[in-house]
Amino acid sequence: xxxxxxxxxxxxxxxxxxxxxxxxxxxxxxxxxxxxxxxxxxxxxxxxxxxxxxxxxxxxxxxxxxxxxxxxxxxxxxxxxxxxxxxxxxxxxxxxxxxxxxxxxxxxxxxxxxxxxxxxxxxxxxxxxxxxxxx
Amino acid sequence: xxxxxxxxxxxxxxxxxxxxxxxxxxxxxxxxxxxxxxxxxxxxxxxxxxxxxxxxxxxxxxxxxxxxxxxxxxxxxxxxxxxxxxxxxxxxxxxxxxxx
Numbered sequence: 001x002x003x004x005x006x007x008x009x010x011x012x013x014x015x016x017x018x019x020x021x022x023x024x025x026x027x028x029x030x031x032x033x034x035x036x037x038x039x040x041x042x043x044x045x046x047x048x049x050x051x052x053x054x055x056x057x058x059x060x061x062x063x064x065x066x067x068x069x070x071x072x073x074x075x076x077x078x079x080x081x082x083x084x085x086x087x088x089x090x091x092x093x094x095x096x097x098x099x100x101x102x103x104x105x106x107x108x109x110x111x112x113x114x115x116x117x118x119x120x121x122x123x124x125x126x127x128x129x130x131x132x133x134x135x
Numbered sequence: 136x137x138x139x140x141x142x143x144x145x146x147x148x149x150x151x152x153x154x155x156x157x158x159x160x161x162x163x164x165x166x167x168x169x170x171x172x173x174x175x176x177x178x179x180x181x182x183x184x185x186x187x188x189x190x191x192x193x194x195x196x197x198x199x200x201x202x203x204x205x206x207x208x209x210x211x212x213x214x215x216x217x218x219x220x221x222x223x224x225x226x227x228x229x230x231x232x233x234x235x
Contacts (some may be wrong), residue, residue, distance in 0.1 A: 013170065014143055014146075014168050014202070016167070016168075016198075016201055016202065017137070017141070017142075017143065017168030018168075027231065042144065044146070045143050045145055045168075045171070048143075048171065048202060048203075049201035051202060051204070052203055053203040053205060054200075054201060054202060054203035055196075055200045055201060055203070056137070056200075056201040057199075057200075058197025058200055058201065059197045059198060061201065065203070075214075088145060088177065088178045089145060089171065089177050089178070090174040090175055090176035090177030090178075090180060091174070095203075097207075101172075119202050125190070127214050
């Protein structure tokens with residue numbers, strides 16, 4: 001396909017405290033319709049967006065953590081998570097929800113969407129993009 | 136004095152400023168993104184643990200649950216309160232200060 005560009009959505013904010021995380025998700029889902037090469041980056045407080053067990057029933061806000069698990073169905077299959085950011089926040093990869101996609105090029109095998117990277121690797125991911133959108 | 140902190144300690148210096156100004160006998164209530172300060176083993180956990188000697192720490196349970204922080208991930212001595220507990224803390228203290 002001609003004109004496929006590499007899009008990176010950078011997520012650096014925690015969910016619920018501000019509207020950034022939800023807005024980012026909405027833009028990602030809209031952008032997914034254009035069949036570009038989409039990646040998501042989670043660093044700094046953005047890693048909190050992927051925490052498992054989020055239950056917003058007590059704060060009167062709509063929870064949206066389940067939407068991350070649906071991204072694979074929209075062709076969004078690369079979620080880069082910075083491990084340095086997790087460690088700073090007392091988290092490990094085990095504290096994140098499992099997010100997978102079915103690889104259509106590999107007999108629809110279910111594969112993990114979360115790609116753990118360190119700071120240097122994240123810098124490389126950022127450098128490889130055509131378009132960067134920050135939230 | 137009841138200090139109320141609603142910002143992530145990893146995003147702003149709000150919590151540190153609060154800790155620097157809190158006096159012995161004060162209470163600190165973590166709400167909204169402020170509850171991230173209550174996670175065991177983080178980069179700010181040592182500061183929270185050290186401050187526990189002079190102030191009491193509370194965190195709003197519904198905000199903890201919304202963010203997926205399991206109860207066993209909380210730093211020892213940080214008590215989880217519900218909205219009623221929030222009101223009690225406000226009522227128990229002569230003044231309260233919101234560190235926005």
